[in-house]
Amino acid sequence: MELLGNIGLGLGVALTLVNLVYCFIGVLVGTLVGVLPGLGPLATMAMLLPLTFNLTPVTALIMLAGIYYGAQYGGSTTAILVNLPGESSSVVTCLDGYQMARQGRAGPALAVAALASFFAGTFATLVIAAFAPPLAEVALNFGPAAYFSLMVLGLVSAVVLAAGSLLKAFCMILLGILLGLIGTDVNSGMARFTFNISALTDGIGFVIVAMGVFGFTEVILNLEVKGKREIFAKKVKNLWLTKSEFKAAAPAVLRGTLLGSMLGILPGGGALLSSFAAYTLEKRISKNQAQFGKGAIEGVAAPEAANNAGAQTSFIPLLTLGIPSNPVMALMIGAMMIHNIQPGPQIVINQPQLFWGMIASMWIGNLMLVIFNLPLIGMWVRLLSVPYRLLFPSILLFCGIGIYSLSYNTFDIHIAALFGLLGYIFVKLECEPAPLMLGFILGPMLEEYLRRALLLSRGDPLTFFTNPISAGMLIASAILLVIVILPAVRKKREDVFAE
Amino acid sequence: MIKILSFKDFFAGLMFVAFGGTAVWLAQVYPFGSAGRMGPAYFPTLVGGLLTILGAIVSLRGLAVPGQKPGSFHCKPLILVLAGVVLFGFALERLGLMIAIFTLVVFSSLGGTEFRIRGVLILAAVLALGSFLVFIYGLGLQIPTWPFSF
Numbered sequence: 001m002e003l004l005g006n007i008g009l010g011l012g013v014a015l016t017l018v019n020l021v022y023c024f025i026g027v028l029v030g031t032l033v034g035v036l037p038g039l040g041p042l043a044t045m046a047m048l049l050p051l052t053f054n055l056t057p058v059t060a061l062i063m064l065a066g067i068y069y070g071a072q073y074g075g076s077t078t079a080i081l082v083n084l085p086g087e088s089s090s091v092v093t094c095l096d097g098y099q100m101a102r103q104g105r106a107g108p109a110l111a112v113a114a115l116a117s118f119f120a121g122t123f124a125t126l127v128i129a130a131f132a133p134p135l136a137e138v139a140l141n142f143g144p145a146a147y148f149s150l151m152v153l154g155l156v157s158a159v160v161l162a163a164g165s166l167l168k169a170f171c172m173i174l175l176g177i178l179l180g181l182i183g184t185d186v187n188s189g190m191a192r193f194t195f196n197i198s199a200l201t202d203g204i205g206f207v208i209v210a211m212g213v214f215g216f217t218e219v220i221l222n223l224e225v226k227g228k229r230e231i232f233a234k235k236v237k238n239l240w241l242t243k244s245e246f247k248a249a250a251p252a253v254l255r256g257t258l259l260g261s262m263l264g265i266l267p268g269g270g271a272l273l274s275s276f277a278a279y280t281l282e283k284r285i286s287k288n289q290a291q292f293g294k295g296a297i298e299g300v301a302a303p304e305a306a307n308n309a310g311a312q313t314s315f316i317p318l319l320t321l322g323i324p325s326n327p328v329m330a331l332m333i334g335a336m337m338i339h340n341i342q343p344g345p346q347i348v349i350n351q352p353q354l355f356w357g358m359i360a361s362m363w364i365g366n367l368m369l370v371i372f373n374l375p376l377i378g379m380w381v382r383l384l385s386v387p388y389r390l391l392f393p394s395i396l397l398f399c400g401i402g403i404y405s406l407s408y409n410t411f412d413i414h415i416a417a418l419f420g421l422l423g424y425i426f427v428k429l430e431c432e433p434a435p436l437m438l439g440f441i442l443g444p445m446l447e448e449y450l451r452r453a454l455l456l457s458r459g460d461p462l463t464f465f466t467n468p469i470s471a472g473m474l475i476a477s478a479i480l481l482v483i484v485i486l487p488a489v490r491k492k493r494e495d496v497f498a499e
Numbered sequence: 500m501i502k503i504l505s506f507k508d509f510f511a512g513l514m515f516v517a518f519g520g521t522a523v524w525l526a527q528v529y530p531f532g533s534a535g536r537m538g539p540a541y542f543p544t545l546v547g548g549l550l551t552i553l554g555a556i557v558s559l560r561g562l563a564v565p566g567q568k569p570g571s572f573h574c575k576p577l578i579l580v581l582a583g584v585v586l587f588g589f590a591l592e593r594l595g596l597m598i599a600i601f602t603l604v605v606f607s608s609l610g611g612t613e614f615r616i617r618g619v620l621i622l623a624a625v626l627a628l629g630s631f632l633v634f635i636y637g638l639g640l641q642i643p644t645w646p647f648s649f
Binding site for chain 1: 510529554583599612619641
């Protein structure tokens with residue numbers, strides 16, 4: 001019954017006019033971003049961060065969260081209609097969704113995507129409400145050694161679940177940690193790696209790196225490929241499902257939701273991984289395997305449910321442990337810090353208004369998406385015809401203004417440009433930037449907890465193994481690594497990402 | 500004669516070695532401390548050292564295991580887009596937002612696949628007006644707008 005009371009408290013916060021309005025703006029902008037390819041939720045949230053400075057913390061976080069899950073909705077719309085994934089997490093939706101559209105079944109495909117997302121969003125919201133508070137209680141008892149090992153586990157699983165070479169992903173994490181150390185060392189007050197540049201004494205902002213690597217680099221890469229877009233189904237009609245379609249989709253939605261909710265909690269998980277895993281699972285257990293890739297409705301329903309569920313539950317490690325599971329969550333930490341909120345288990349306990357308000361707003365946001373999105377599809381499709389040559393200078397400009405407004409220093413813009421160049425080199429050398437971002441945000445925390453743990457143990461590294469929680473996590477990390485290095489699993493992992 | 504079999508791995512590894520090595524080298528001017536009382540150099544040396552070692556392995560693997568050729572570098576969008584951003588940064592406080600916007604839009608558009616001067620100028624004008632209304636008038640951000648306004 002405590003749960004109901006808490007949800008009531010949350011609804012009270014989320015249903016105020018201001019929060020409703022910003023929630024709406026968030027999901028609307030999110031959908032827009034999801035529809036437009038070449039502009040991810042991370043760069044958008046970073047660009048819009050300055051708009052949230054004047055808001056109360058809860059309103060700011062509600063809007064930013066709305067952008068994230070709104071983008072999952074929008075991404076599927078373009079995947080189905082144009083065979084162009086607006087978001088990386090809707091890549092698999094293209095496979096069957098676009099085929100359905102070609103067969104004149106764009107309406108049912110869009111409807112099932114929206115309904116699956118809504119169902120998954122609702123379920124995932126309940127998962128957060130049920131599991132986050134007890135987890136936070138547990139996390140309150142974590143000492144520095146346990147926290148350090150927890151972060152190691154998080155980083156290891158982020159590497160294991162990411163696509164591409166393991167070794168390079170590890171290197172990217174380490175590089176990210178090093179970049180995160182730039183600035184004043186909190187313990188000694190000594191400026192490290194600042195090259196006597198005064199603007200670097202506070203370190204490089206996460207947002208600045210994110211804009212460079214995800215904003216500028218994306219634009220440059222998009223300009224390299226000349227793609228043409230063919231918009232399908234100019235008129236989308238019949239936005240409803242037949243009975244047989246509903247029957248086929250419902251169990252797939254259920255499986256996708258469960259799988260996505262679980263994978264979202266894992267560090268390194270989130271929307272992208274969930275959608276891939278759900279599609280693979282669905283294809284394996286389906287009775288009509290031959291239909292997959294040719295317009296199977298299960299092939300749209302399961303990944304759409306999974307990516308939305310995963311996007312939502314990835315808030316759990318953020319809200320209970322203060323540890324981001326993916327770069328978007330790392331940006332949420334950045335946003336919290338701007339508003340002087342220390343991410344971690346204290347949020348659930350000391351700021352129930354913030355915590356429950358955010359959770360309730362997620363459900364309301366999902367409801368808004370399902371109500372507004374289907375009627376607005378015509379508008380989204382028209383937006384797709386905006387040529388990229390008008391779009392990319394605008395993206396660059398908003399990134400530039402966003403960066404400048406963080407601390408009114410043009411030096412930050414040049415740093416971001418440098419990271420744009422670095423990001424380009426990373427992509428060309430097949431090094432994933434996501435682990436770099438995780439390392440960047442976790443680096444200073446890792447150092448701090450390592451220092452504290454070893455201070456308490458007087459320099460004895462065995463403390464990480466004598467503390468049961470810490471030992472458990474390190475063992476889990478080791479097991480994960482061993483499993484992934486085994487040749488059989490490695491092959492399978494490559495297969496999953498190849499699909 | 501050593502042949503590079505995977506350019507991507509070989510150069511990625513070199514990059515990691517360079518970053519890790521530089522970090523370790525730069526950290527040596529700070530006090531190192533001990534495990535129980537870490538100085539500012541302790542953690543960076545640890546991480547940088549690990550990165551150097553792993554980077555070297557990645558590089559050596561590039562010599563042993565065949566891989567794909569490096570993706571082609573397209574210099575035009577890379578240089579012009581970044582030049583646009585960098586010039587935007589230089590122009591912003593000296594010449595104001597309005598001129599900075601025109602600089603950014605013109606330079607970055609030169610990096611695009613097609614460039615029509617009229618369309619580009621119209622886009623810049625629209626963006627300048629929109630930014631003025633939203634960021635300066637609406638949100639009240641303290642961004643210098645016109646030349647010599649400071």
